[in-house]
Amino acid sequence: MIESLLIANRGEIARRVIRTAKRLGIRSIAVHSEADAGMPFVVEADQAVCVGPANPAQSYRNAEAIIAAAKSTGAQAIHPGYGFLSENADFARTVEDNGLVWVGPGADAIRAMGDKINARNLMAAAGVPVAPGTQDPAASVAAALEAAEAIGYPVMVKAAAGGGGMGMAVAGDEAVLRTEYDKVRAFAERMFGDGSVLIERYFPRVRHVEVQILGLADGRVVALSERECSVQRRNQKLVEEAPSPAVGPELRARLLAAAVKAGEAVGYRNAGTVECLLDPATGEFFFLEMNTRLQVEHPITELIHGTDLVEQQLRIASGLAPSFAADRPTSGHAIELRINAEDPKRFLPGPGKVATWVEPTGAGVRVDSGYGPGTTVTPFYDSLMAKLIVYGTDRADAIAKARAAVAGFEIAGPKNNLPFFAELLDNPEFVSGDYDTGIVARMR
Structure with missing residues (x-):
């Protein structure tokens, strides 16, 4: 069993992981932002390291600082919790490249499932039912309109790289689709660095x-x-x-x-x-x-x-x-x-x-x-x-x-x-x- 574990997260999930680590006799290491210095998860860990200011990009999403904290504390493994870097394939690979154990799926699986269109296509090939939708990103409003015509309105407009309910909109007709396509694409580029858009059947009661x-x-x-x-x-x-x-x-x-x-x-x-x-x-x-x-x-x-x-x-x-x-x-x-x-x-x-x-x-x-x-x-x-x-x-x-x-x-x-x-x-x-x-x- 792993003997020391760094939890690359905060709040309730960090406390949750620390609780199990303590029960199993695993040394727990918390990383925290300056804003979280006195939080319960920091106090309850066996060791704690500040990895940056309040802004998550400079602390909980700061891969370099988290790896440095793991090395300086002698952590064997990293548990990412949920959110932040938990579904970042590059971070998972970096953890393993630094000789640490990643408590999660391999980077290839994270990457394969991180893109909604790629994931849909993989699942369809594996015999898993998928809703009617595009097999490739709708690269333009015209492509989105063509896809919606084939699928039938209403449709869901989704950011292919989105998650957590973000980057989604419903379009019940062509006029709404034109507007929502541009909104979702812009949001996806801003939030996820990937403007790819998926068009999928929308189920009003589901x-x-x-x-x-x-x-x-x-x-x-x-x-x-x-x-x-x-x-x-x-x-x-x-x-x-x-x-x-x-x-x-x-x-x-x-x-x-x-x-x-x-x-x-x-x-x-x-x-x-x-x-x-x-x-x-x-x-x-x-x-x-x-x-x-x-x-x-x-x-x-x-x-x-x-x-x-x-x-x-x-x-x-x-x-x-x-x-x-x-x-x-x-x-x-x-x-x-x-x-x-x-x-x-x-x-x-x-x-x-x-x-x-x-x-x-x-x-x-x-x-x-x-x-x-x-x-x-x-x-x-x-x-x-x-x-x-x-x-x-x-x-x-x-x-x-x-x-x-x-x-x-x-x-x-x-x-x-x-x-x-x-x-x-x-x-x-x-x-x-x-x-x-x-x-x-x-x-x-």
Whole structure:
């Protein structure tokens, strides 16, 4: 097993990885920006190194500074968490070129899945269902219009190099497509350095379902189970649950088999997620993208499987077999709520100093947090403050526990979206389990 681990991230995911490292007797090393010097993850690590100022480009995305920190502290391995450099193929290669262990998939797999068009084509060749769309970038408005005519309106206009719900727009007709194509292309060039645009069929009523996979050290790819991620604002997830209330045994078998094919097609190693769109009317699903890292929502899979996915990541990176049987049946139901520093109506960021922070407790309640009393949510980073995760014997039990936990979570200082979750957990559509990605818009 790896003996020392540098976590190239911050906040709740850094604390999450440190917790498992401590349990396994692995020395943990945190890197942090000047703005994060007093944060809980820095205090809890066995060692900490400042890698630059608040600006992520000069700290958490500063590959040279992070490699230097790993070498100066004697770290054996680097865990990237999610976001920042976690899906940067060049960084993964650099880590390994410097004789360090990369806790994630190989650079080739990251690169193959990082471009949405290339990923679609690879998946189609592997027999994984993909939605109707372009096989090559739409290089001009005229090409986009031609593709949309063949696919049929409405269409989704996507940045091929995008991720995290960014660089996407819906076009219901030619006039809107002309406008949105230019917007998405410009945004993609600015944010990702790649203006390639994909045109794909848009499904007005669709569910977002994903499958957790593990590429094992022996070369096998296993699929654990699915997660439902349809509660979203601006194409970004707010709530996840496992298992999905929309997926029965037959559909689950098809989803998991497709996810294994996806991993095998790129020789996948370590933890990853195959994201799909599910048409609830027909039971058809289509490959959306593959996240070549640990997901924010991994705790709900951990709870229904009774395992620690960060431990499995570290075991795989160390060349060891998993410490649990991947094919054992799941048990119970888990829900995760992303507690963000944002107002609960318009979901606009609301950073500030935390005056009160009281986490709920009780059977089946877990909080993975990055903040606490006296800490400050700054505008430099993602608004995620904590993940409130509940586990119940069934979905109704999990919802009841989530209601109580939301009521018991006290935050003062930054704005927060706890009131939204209280509303959602009483929403008849959500409670029924028969909802889709439009549920938040209908609530607003």
